Amino acid sequence: MNRDTALGTLAARTHFDVLVIGAGVNGAGVFRDLAAQGLSVLLVDKGDFGSGTSAASSHLAHGGIRYLEYGEFRLVREAVQERNRLLSNAGHLVKPLPTAMPLRTRGSGLLNAPLRFLRLRDRASPRGVWVVRIGLAFYSLFSNAVANDLPGHKVLNRTDVGRLLPHLTTELKACALYHDALILHPERLIWELVAEGMQRSRQCLALNYVSVAGMSDAQVELRDEATGRELVVEPRIVVNAAGPWIDRVNGNLGQASRLIGGTKGSHLVLDHPNLFAALGGHMIFFEAADGRIVLICPFHDRVLLGTTDIRTDDPDADQCTPEEEVYLLNLVPQMFPGIQMDARHVVYRYCGVRPLGRGGGEAGQISRDHSLHLHRGAGSAPPVLSLVGGKWTTFRAFAEQASDRVLGELGWKRTSATVDTPIGGGGNLPRTKADRERAIRDATLDGRLKPTDAEALYGRYGTTAVAVAKACSPPDLDERLPGSRYLAGEVVHICRTEMVACLGDIVQRRTLMAMLGEATPELLETVARMAAPILGWSEDRCQREIKETTQLLARRHGVNLP
Known part of the structure; x- marks a missing residue:
């Protein structure tokens, strides 16, 4: 189906069981899941499919080992298991990623980690060998609950690190090796979710470049951004999956909220053959001197470098600043002191706002977990379910939880599960x-x-x-x-x-x-x-x-x- 045909179809019908606003990975996941249950679902986005925050990720399917330090065991368990499912269900676009975590100390963090776990300390300290060993043990335990072919973790001494990654700094005590996964093309994965939802049911329709203009009683007013054409639909329930724009969309629906407290993250894509070769197929995952988490990752024949983590209330903060670029480029010599690089190696910069829930503390401490918030409007207005937070990796589980909530509201039984369902070209x-x-x-x-x-x-x-x-x-x-x-x-x-x-x-x-x-x-x-x-x-x-x-x-x- 092309876009003009889809727009004509929308103009000819008004009633849908569910309106999903936002076609990032969470919205696309909900659309696909609800389509599989036989509901009539309309998915809209003010931009293109997967053009917002979901396009500005670190391209990782990972458990988030550092979240263990904050006591988020449920999140890490869910994330590593969903990573394994992505490797199985979307193996054409999600590949195993050998990951190296350089460690400069042995015992550091043994006191700080439990204090951060208890929320008694905000300031970060370097994680040493013993703290990382404990974290990786939990990581492997959670991962093994879902079938996977990933090798186990290990910790190399300085000599073995030098053999494996000879260009890596020698100012190390050890290096932890484990596996996560790389998403080769997130936006294509989102399109495949959208396409699959439409293929599953003729009652389901997805349209890009359609925004929410307002809501009047039971009717939601939409606007085609390409032509200015105005449309009206009457859903039984609305799912707000607009990411960092959730509060703005709720305002347009006449239901003011303050759910989002986002942080801005920037990345650089580098054309640097020497750095690419030095990685040896590994992502280097380490702490900068200021405590921020840094990744240097092979991405196709380029290198992905990220990320920053800066608080912002502006969901449209979409530019990597010169200061962020300098900051990121200066991190590489910390791990690869013999490799020269500058801005001439940067071929692409991108930035997005993480749709995190409001919270205190440092930007990096705000939970990456997800939550659902249901608002019941007055009169005949449909209820609005807002999807707050979440990680790329856990989109399927989050979509399943949101879909179950929708099904409960509509009195509809689940007839199909997505846990083992292939995505697009990942089938067979x-x-x-x-x-x-x-x-x-x-x-x-x-x-x-x-x-x-x-x-x-x-x-x-x-x-x-x-x-x-x-x-x-x-x-x-x-x-x-x-x-x-x-x-x-x-x-x-x-x-x-x-x-x-x-x-x-x-x-x-x-x-x-x-x-x-x-x-x-x-x-x-x-x-x-x-x-x-x-x-x-x-x-x-x-x-x-x-x-x-x-x-x-x-x-x-x-x-x-x-």
């Missing part, structure tokens, strides 16, 4: 090397595509790669876009099937062209002209899309094209 993934090679051969379409291109498609789309390959098989569509790893046919497939509304949807979310530093004037021009006939863009619209995308990349992501 081959388990052996031979089966994977056979699947890649299938994606060559009897030799019409090069094996290397078919393998790349399989890596991006999993078991749905054959459908994309067919779009890439005609002459000229099997060629790579200028300066990109993507094939021309992928753009055609995306424009035809993935509800694209603008050029930014293609280069920033349906693909990783911009994030991986591939954006150039030539690339934007090529992609826009390929999209134009499919999406019905005029020459003026085509030029406007190029200009607006160029400006957005410069303003929000520090990508200044010539």
Whole structure:
């Protein structure tokens, strides 16, 4: 279904069981779960699917080992188990990530950790070998409750660390090794959740670029941001999954709230082959001198560096400041003193606001756990269920809990579970090397595509790669876009099937062209002209899309094209 068709469908109907506001990972998860129960569900977002906070994560599926220090055992247990489920259900986009935690002391933190656990101390202190050993023991215990193939953890001495990671600083006592997981393309995973929800039931509809304008009695007023068209729907219940914008959306619904106390986090994407090689496939996860948690992570053929954690009440704080960039770049020499780097290595910057619940203490101490808040309006107004907090990793469990609350409110029984349900191209993934090679051969379409291109498609789309390959098989569509790893046919497939509304949807979310530093004037021009006939863009619209995308990349992501 394309966006115009979906908009026409919405205009022709008014009644839905559930209106979900916000198409980040939590909203998309709720949409998919409720669709599986046979309810009629409408999902809307004022931007594109997965374009807000969910696009600004550290790209990790992890348990959050540091949260154990704050006594959040339930959260860590849930998170490591959901990480394992993501590895199983979305194995095309979520991969095991060897993680190294350098340790500069042995006994440090033995006193501080219990004091922080009891909330008797705010100030951080370095975590030493013994504290980390205890934490990893709990981590492994929780993880083993859900089947997984991840290796166990271990702690290396200084000599063994030098053999494994020779470029790492020698000012260490030891290094802990364990596994978490990397989400290769979060925005695509969100799209697959949305698409699956619509595929499960014709009663379910999702629309990007549709905002909430207000609520009058039982009617919620919507506005199509692309055309200004106004629409009205009558849901039996509203799910507010708008992330850091939750309070603003509740205000638009006439139900004032003060639920969110967010923090801002910025990341840098680096094109630095020497640093990438020095990582040896490992994420380096460590504490900076000021106590902040830092990650240096291999991401495709780039390096992801993050993150900051700064309190903010502005959900639209979407820019990585020069001060944050300098701060992050200066962290790398702490771990890799022999590697030189500067701002010239940065190909992309991004920032988002974590939708955390209001709380005191340091920014890093605010709980990453999630909660549900139900507000019953007056008269015939539908109740509003707000989803506060949460981690990317735990979206499925949070969506399940929210969906159960909705089902209870509507007097509807759960008929389907998502705990073992594959996501998109994660269904029926081959388990052996031979089966994977056979699947890649299938994606060559009897030799019409090069094996290397078919393998790349399989890596991006999993078991749905054959459908994309067919779009890439005609002459000229099997060629790579200028300066990109993507094939021309992928753009055609995306424009035809993935509800694209603008050029930014293609280069920033349906693909990783911009994030991986591939954006150039030539690339934007090529992609826009390929999209134009499919999406019905005029020459003026085509030029406007190029200009607006160029400006957005410069303003929000520090990508200044010539």
